Amino acid sequence: MTVSGEILDQHWLDSRARPFIHIRGVTKQFGGFTAVNNVDLDIYQGELFCLLGGSGCGKTTLLRMLAGFETPTSGVISIDGVDMNDVPPYERPVNMMFQSYALFPHMNVENNVAYGLKRDGLSKEEIRLRVGEMLAMVELSDFSKRKPHQLSGGQKQRVALARSLVKRPKVLLLDEPLGALDKRLREQTQFELMNIQDRLGVTFVVVTHDQEEAMTLSTRIAVMDAGQFVQVGTPTEIYEYPATRRVADFIGSINMFEGRVTENDADHVVVDSTDNALRFFMDHGASVSDGSRVWVAVRPEKIRLSRTPPPNEANQIEGVVQDIGYLGNVSIYRVRLESGMIVEVTVPNQTRPRDGKHAAGWEDRVFLDWEASSAILLTR
Amino acid sequence: MVKRGSSTFLLSMLCFGMAFLYVPMFLLIVYSFNNSKIVPVWGGFSTRWYKVLFESEEVWNALALSVKIALVNASFATLLGTLAGLALVRFGSFRGRTLFGGMVSAPLVMPEVITGLSLLMLFITLKEFVGWPDKRGFATITIAHITFSMAYVAVIIQSRLTGMGTTLEEAAQDLGARPLRVLVDITLPLLAPGMLAGWLLAFTLSLDDLVIASFVTGPGSNTLPMLIYSRVRLGLRPDINALATIIIVTVMFAVAIAGWIMMRQQKQKEREMQLATTGDAQ
Numbered sequence: 062m063t064v065s066g067e068i069l070d071q072h073w074l075d076s077r078a079r080p081f082i083h084i085r086g087v088t089k090q091f092g093g094f095t096a097v098n099n100v101d102l103d104i105y106q107g108e109l110f111c112l113l114g115g116s117g118c119g120k121t122t123l124l125r126m127l128a129g130f131e132t133p134t135s136g137v138i139s140i141d142g143v144d145m146n147d148v149p150p151y152e153r154p155v156n157m158m159f160q161s162y163a164l165f166p167h168m169n170v171e172n173n174v175a176y177g178l179k180r181d182g183l184s185k186e187e188i189r190l191r192v193g194e195m196l197a198m199v200e201l202s203d204f205s206k207r208k209p210h211q212l213s214g215g216q217k218q219r220v221a222l223a224r225s226l227v228k229r230p231k232v233l234l235l236d237e238p239l240g241a242l243d244k245r246l247r248e249q250t251q252f253e254l255m256n257i258q259d260r261l262g263v264t265f266v267v268v269t270h271d272q273e274e275a276m277t278l279s280t281r282i283a284v285m286d287a288g289q290f291v292q293v294g295t296p297t298e299i300y301e302y303p304a305t306r307r308v309a310d311f312i313g314s315i316n317m318f319e320g321r322v323t324e325n326d327a328d329h330v331v332v333d334s335t336d337n338a339l340r341f342f343m344d345h346g347a348s349v350s351d352g353s354r355v356w357v358a359v360r361p362e363k364i365r366l367s368r369t370p371p372p373n374e375a376n377q378i379e380g381v382v383q384d385i386g387y388l389g390n391v392s393i394y395r396v397r398l399e400s401g402m403i404v405e406v407t408v409p410n411q412t413r414p415r416d417g418k419h420a421a422g423w424e425d426r427v428f429l430d431w432e433a434s435s436a437i438l439l440t441r
Numbered sequence: 442m443v444k445r446g447s448s449t450f451l452l453s454m455l456c457f458g459m460a461f462l463y464v465p466m467f468l469l470i471v472y473s474f475n476n477s478k479i480v481p482v483w484g485g486f487s488t489r490w491y492k493v494l495f496e497s498e499e500v501w502n503a504l505a506l507s508v509k510i511a512l513v514n515a516s517f518a519t520l521l522g523t524l525a526g527l528a529l530v531r532f533g534s535f536r537g538r539t540l541f542g543g544m545v546s547a548p549l550v551m552p553e554v555i556t557g558l559s560l561l562m563l564f565i566t567l568k569e570f571v572g573w574p575d576k577r578g579f580a581t582i583t584i585a586h587i588t589f590s591m592a593y594v595a596v597i598i599q600s601r602l603t604g605m606g607t608t609l610e611e612a613a614q615d616l617g618a619r620p621l622r623v624l625v626d627i628t629l630p631l632l633a634p635g636m637l638a639g640w641l642l643a644f645t646l647s648l649d650d651l652v653i654a655s656f657v658t659g660p661g662s663n664t665l666p667m668l669i670y671s672r673v674r675l676g677l678r679p680d681i682n683a684l685a686t687i688i689i690v691t692v693m694f695a696v697a698i699a700g701w702i703m704m705r706q707q708k709q710k711e712r713e714m715q716l717a718t719t720g721d722a723q
């Protein structure tokens with residue numbers, strides 16, 4: 062799903078495309094505290110845009126400004142070409158699913174979902190139909206007469222999702238929509254979200270803590286930290302070319318070697334680790350100066366593990382297996398280097414381990430290496 | 442481990458405290474059945490004072506006046522107090538908000554005699570200039586009661602609104618409800634328990650009040666507390682004991698019924714919870 066989205070409509074690469082949500086220089090301060098700091102962002106029609114970031118970094122605040130519950134201290138937000146500054150929440154073409162669900166406790170599930178449709182003055186028959194459809198989608202048809210306090214956490218979440226989806230808004234803001242769902246329902250709902258996005262052309266802005274969810278769901282991801290965007294890009298860009306150590310660390314796991322640039326050319330860079338024990342070779346140039354402090358980052362699945370010394374000299378490390386985590390499809394090896402640093406390596410289990418023996422055992426001496434193109438050079 | 446000595450001490454303190462609270466009431470009830478006209482002298486069992494009481498038109502009038510005032514007061518105080526609470530919590534920071542907030546809650550801390558006195562001054566001044574109220578009684582007492590019980594309602598509503606948070610109202614707005622709709626659909630239903638509590642509090646405060654009512658009443662308009670007080674001032678009277686007994690029994694019944702209703706609601710809730718958890722299996 063995301064693949065077709067990426068190839069067919071990469072609006073953000075098209076300089077003529079008009080963004081659907083247009084955010085410029087938006088800052089939000091609470092008293093002296095800056096929750097969102099001078100943010101610029103364009104989101105295009107039909108995107109499924111993920112906001113990713115640690116707790117308290119300003120994701121909800123940004124969403125609330127889009128929904129109209131907070132007024133930006135400065136900056137402009139426009140949706141579908143209309144400046145939203147003076148538009149009250151009830152007139153915005155936006156629906157939000159709240160982090161705390163915000164179900165009306167005195168209405169049953171059916172009436173909760175129907176509330177928005179009633180405000181639009183739809184006919185009783187149409188309301189009944191659409192509510193029924195929506196409840197069927199979130200598998201809550203049998204619960205339509207229940208009050209919110211009679212529902213489990215996951216059920217509440219599904220009602221909240223149904224309530225925000227049923228109005229088919231132009232923009233749907235979801236604040237951690239799938240957190241309380243079990244794996245099966247979560248995947249199903251993710252699929253359904255992408256389906257709705259395809260079918261109705263709804264633009265989604267989704268807040269999530271879960272980087273895996275962000276990777277599978279989104280057309281693009283913005284990684285936030287302390288009220289600012291650290292990086293905005295497609296899941297692949299964010300994963301393969303993180304801009305900072307923070308982003309690299311936040312998305313997936315990564316091994317980070319601190320070092321200094323010793324050779325710096327248009328076609329390659331050489332970095333010596335801080336304790337001079339290791340030498341890293343990268344087959345691409347970078348805008349760094351000789352002697353500057355950098356970090357070489359390698360994803361665990363990009364590292365090869367072998368019992369015998371590998372042929373190529375560069376990017377080679379020796380260590381001792383300290384820990385093996387068997388996950389079925391892959392095994393995670395934690396290898397201790399001489400310096401005491403732990404390197405994580407993911408090895409696909411291509412053959413079945415014989416007699417319970419793995420590619421390498423505990424306390425075995427192993428060699429690690431990777432392609433010269435696999436490592437990421439980070440300067441901050 | 443609780444030492445035996447300390448538990449005996451606690452127990453005796455408890456008994457002492459309970460006795461302090463309930464022995465007087467018990468005495469009151471016992472002496473209301475006293476045949477003798479002089480209260481502390483036991484003259485045998487009799488219900489004659491109840492008969493005296495029921496035949497006294499004065500008592501019935503006072504009771505009717507008190508209840509009438511309490512009902513009107515509770516309704517108006519709930520209405521005004523709710524509006525004041527909403528204004529203070531939901532309308533952000535308008536000009537004069539702090540002053541308004543202080544003024545709303547001032548009657549809570551003002552000595553009753555001052556409230557009573559100032560209201561009396563108001564009514565006298567009003568009469569001087571606009572010719573109303575020409576007779577003090579039901580209307581003046583009700584107005585006086587509304588001014589102070591409204592403050593209690595406003596406090597209850599304020600705390601409930603603050604505790605409720607704004608998320609639900611935001612959710613309704615988000616779904617397209619204009620502010621007035623939000624008020625009717627979401628805020629007021631959620632405030633209903635608070636408003637009921639406020640109404641009951643205003644009702645009992647009014648029924649209870651002696652000081653303020655005495656200030657702003659006129660000749661011939663006696664509320665029940667005023668009647669009791671004026672009669673007892675001339676010495677204890679057995680018919681007043683009977684009246685007090687009736688009041689105690691009524692209150693006891695009211696409390697018991699309220700407890701029973703609350704227990705039933707609790708049970709209902711538990712049943713619903715059980716339904717919710719067992720219904721989960723899909």
Ligand SMILES: Nc1ncnc2c1ncn2[C@@H]1O[C@H](COP(=O)(O)OP(=O)(O)OP(=O)(O)O)[C@@H](O)[C@H]1O
Nearest residue numbers: 091094096114115116117118119120121122123160
């Ligand atoms: N109304 C408010 N008044 C003062 N500070 C606020 C207010 N709302 C949010 N903040 C602060 O702004 C920062 C960002 O909050 P926000 O709710 O946007 O975080 P978040 O990224 O959604 O976090 P989480 O993932 O935990 O939900 C936090 O430090 C929070 O304390």
Ligand SMILES: [Mg+2]
Nearest residue numbers: 120121160236
């Ligand atoms: Mg949040």
